[in-house]
Amino acid sequence: MTNTSTIPRGDGRSATPGRRRDGDRRAGRPSGMPPWLVPYVLLVPGLLVIAGLLLYPLIQMIIMSFQKVGLRQIRGVPAEWVGGDNYSQVFANEIFWSSLRNTVLFAVITVTLTLVLGTAVGTLLNKLSGRMSLFVVIGIMSAWAVPPVAQGVIWRWLFDADAGIINWTLNLLPDWLSNLLFGRSDWTGEPWLNDAITIYIVLIICVVWASFPFIAVSVLAGLKGIPSELYEAAKVDGSTPWRTFRKITFPLLKPVFSVLTILSIIWNFKVFSQLYVLMNGPTNREAFNLSMFSFAEAFRSPPKMGSGAAIAVVLTLLLLVVTSVYVRQIVKTEEL
Amino acid sequence: MSPIARKRLGRAALNTAGVLIFLFAVFPVYWMVSTAFKTNDQIFTTEFIPFPTEITFDHIDRVLTKGVAGNSIWLYLRNSAIVALGTVLIGSALALLAATAIARFRFKGRTSFLVLLLIVQMIPAEALLIPLFLNVKRLGLYDHLFGLIVINVGLTLPFGIWMLRTFVAAVPKSLEEAAWIDGASRFTTFWKVLFPLVAPGLVATSIFSFITAWNELVFALILMSDSSGYTMPVALQFFFGQRGTDWGAIMAGSTMMTIPVVVFFLLVQRRMVSGLVAGAVKG
Numbered sequence: 263m264t265n266t267s268t269i270p271r272g273d274g275r276s277a278t279p280g281r282r283r284d285g286d287r288r289a290g291r292p293s294g295m296p297p298w299l300v301p302y303v304l305l306v307p308g309l310l311v312i313a314g315l316l317l318y319p320l321i322q323m324i325i326m327s328f329q330k331v332g333l334r335q336i337r338g339v340p341a342e343w344v345g346g347d348n349y350s351q352v353f354a355n356e357i358f359w360s361s362l363r364n365t366v367l368f369a370v371i372t373v374t375l376t377l378v379l380g381t382a383v384g385t386l387l388n389k390l391s392g393r394m395s396l397f398v399v400i401g402i403m404s405a406w407a408v409p410p411v412a413q414g415v416i417w418r419w420l421f422d423a424d425a426g427i428i429n430w431t432l433n434l435l436p437d438w439l440s441n442l443l444f445g446r447s448d449w450t451g452e453p454w455l456n457d458a459i460t461i462y463i464v465l466i467i468c469v470v471w472a473s474f475p476f477i478a479v480s481v482l483a484g485l486k487g488i489p490s491e492l493y494e495a496a497k498v499d500g501s502t503p504w505r506t507f508r509k510i511t512f513p514l515l516k517p518v519f520s521v522l523t524i525l526s527i528i529w530n531f532k533v534f535s536q537l538y539v540l541m542n543g544p545t546n547r548e549a550f551n552l553s554m555f556s557f558a559e560a561f562r563s564p565p566k567m568g569s570g571a572a573i574a575v576v577l578t579l580l581l582l583v584v585t586s587v588y589v590r591q592i593v594k595t596e597e598l
Numbered sequence: 599m600s601p602i603a604r605k606r607l608g609r610a611a612l613n614t615a616g617v618l619i620f621l622f623a624v625f626p627v628y629w630m631v632s633t634a635f636k637t638n639d640q641i642f643t644t645e646f647i648p649f650p651t652e653i654t655f656d657h658i659d660r661v662l663t664k665g666v667a668g669n670s671i672w673l674y675l676r677n678s679a680i681v682a683l684g685t686v687l688i689g690s691a692l693a694l695l696a697a698t699a700i701a702r703f704r705f706k707g708r709t710s711f712l713v714l715l716l717i718v719q720m721i722p723a724e725a726l727l728i729p730l731f732l733n734v735k736r737l738g739l740y741d742h743l744f745g746l747i748v749i750n751v752g753l754t755l756p757f758g759i760w761m762l763r764t765f766v767a768a769v770p771k772s773l774e775e776a777a778w779i780d781g782a783s784r785f786t787t788f789w790k791v792l793f794p795l796v797a798p799g800l801v802a803t804s805i806f807s808f809i810t811a812w813n814e815l816v817f818a819l820i821l822m823s824d825s826s827g828y829t830m831p832v833a834l835q836f837f838f839g840q841r842g843t844d845w846g847a848i849m850a851g852s853t854m855m856t857i858p859v860v861v862f863f864l865l866v867q868r869r870m871v872s873g874l875v876a877g878a879v880k881g
Contacts, residue, residue: 298705300699300784301699301705301708304695305700305711308692308693308755311692311751312714312718314752316718316726316752316756318729319726319729319730322733323726331732336735386612386616387616389612390613390616398619398620401621401624402623404627404863405623407859407862407864408626408856409809409813409856409859410813415834415852416627417626419629419633419845420626420629425643430644471626475623528722531722532723534815538816539834542838543835553722553724560727571728574725582720
């Protein structure tokens with residue numbers, strides 16, 4: 263990215279003279295507030311929103327995870343302090359452990375598949391001619407643009423037991439091949455969305471389908487920034503495509519990949535809408551992930567908001583561990 | 599094989615791969631749209647019917663007149679639009695002020711604020727569900743679209759500021775200084791010089807917030823109990839009935855929900871990418 267800002271990169275030291283000059287000029291004006299106050303006044307509204315809608319609720323959530331918050335507390339009775347009871351109850355619940363397993367496994371598989379497919383498509387786009395590349399970009403954009411709820415609806419329909427196109431396609435496979443791959447040949451009426459494992463297969467396909475375009479387009483943007491001389495030199499030296507990718511493309515795009523990895527992890531860890539549609543609300547407890555489990559605990563009767571908050575705290579902590587790496591990376595590489 | 603033939607073969611292979619990717623991406627979307635226009639006979643069949651041989655507008659008509667959960671789809675589309683536009687209006691005003699502060703001034707606490715912006719983006723919104731639900735209830739905003747707007751402003755603001763600051767920083771400061779010298783007030787400088795130049799960036803940021811708010815499911819699910827306040831993502835859930843699913847209707851509804859997003863997306867896709875991976879893609 264080009265930066266045409268007049269603010270110098272790096273720390274603020276070199277900007278000091280400029281600020282003083284501004285200050286002198288502005289100080290000469292009769293009206294208005296002192297210049298040092300201006301940025302703070304501009305920031306206050308945004309800061310209030312962030313504090314009130316994100317930071318304060320975060321603290322409330324942590325406090326609530328140590329309290330009993332049920333129907334009576336929602337109606338206004340002061341919440342009772344229960345210490346670590348919510349946590350010990352949650353940890354004793356086997357649904358918690360299956361949710362945790364689902365969350366982590368889903369994130370690992372989906373992030374890997376999305377990154378591999380996205381990178382492959384991004385590299386492909388870079389090799390295609392201009393018109394062909396635009397054609398494919400428009401196509402993958404339309405998948406990316408589909409709202410998460412509609413994504414769930416679409417894939418639920420594709421995997422429908424009776425009229426779904428996937429079962430129809432699987433029935434097309436020659437019997438010996440289908441038997442070899444899946445140990446069965448008849449797929450008519452196969453219900454994909456009854457069982458936790460098959461729900462997650464559908465969910466993974468759905469999320470990979472919707473999220474590889476972003477990776478592909480980002481990788482393409484990164485590739486466009488690599489000078490073509492490097493590739494010509496590699497070609498002259500007789501490098502194989504895979505070697506070129508490993509020795510030139512990957513190292514140069516490493517910062518892009520690390521940001522994309524972290525973003526994908528964040529998005530996939532808390533996937534909610536698609537799962538909600540695929541399993542028709544919080545119905546199948548074996549297929550819960552942490553977001554869904556927290557939601558079900560807190561909002562299905564009887565509401566157990568305290569343990570819902572405890573699950574949310576666990577989810578947040580998990581994410582913070584992963585994302586602290588990302589924050590450090592941005593703080594290091596970007597001129598803030 | 600001669601080098602030319604090999605090159606041609608390679609190009610053909612690449613183009614084939616491109617077409618396959620295109621089909622993989624587009625087919626599910628196409629299947630949604632085409633199902634919305636198929637007759638029920640052609641929907642509920644074990645045959646593969648690639649194109650609707652007789653196009654029907656029954657499903658579109660049904661979701662618009664009969665609707666779902668007691669209201670026409672128009673009402674839900676309208677609610678979604680109100681929430682998304684409200685979020686954009688409030689959110690982009692706040693984001694513009696904060697982005698100007700960050701990009702134009704050096705002040706104590708600036709870096710801390712930027713780090714704070716990054717960190718709050720990592721908080722999963724689903725985790726804040728419970729406290730925000732209780733707060734909205736306490737404030738009497740439960741079942742009001744305004745409550746949803748407020749929540750969505752909170753969810754989209756950190757990224758909005760983050761994205762917009764690069765656009766503000768890209769406007770040369772000398773323009774504002776020239777206006778200063780000509781005696782323009784601080785407000786005039788902002789409104790007549792900076793604002794028009796940042797407008798394209800503001801549009802991109804707004805579209806991002808619009809899409810986020812338009813797609814948001816979980817808060818709309820818990821903050822609206824009365825069906826007249828449902829947004830599209832919530833309303834779509836009600837098509838999945840006890841006695842089988844009306845796939846024609848749900849595909850018509852999904853298509854109508856998807857169209858505005860696709861249009862916006864194609865408008866700003868390039869900016870969105872640069873906003874999300876800003877700093878990392880630096881050539």
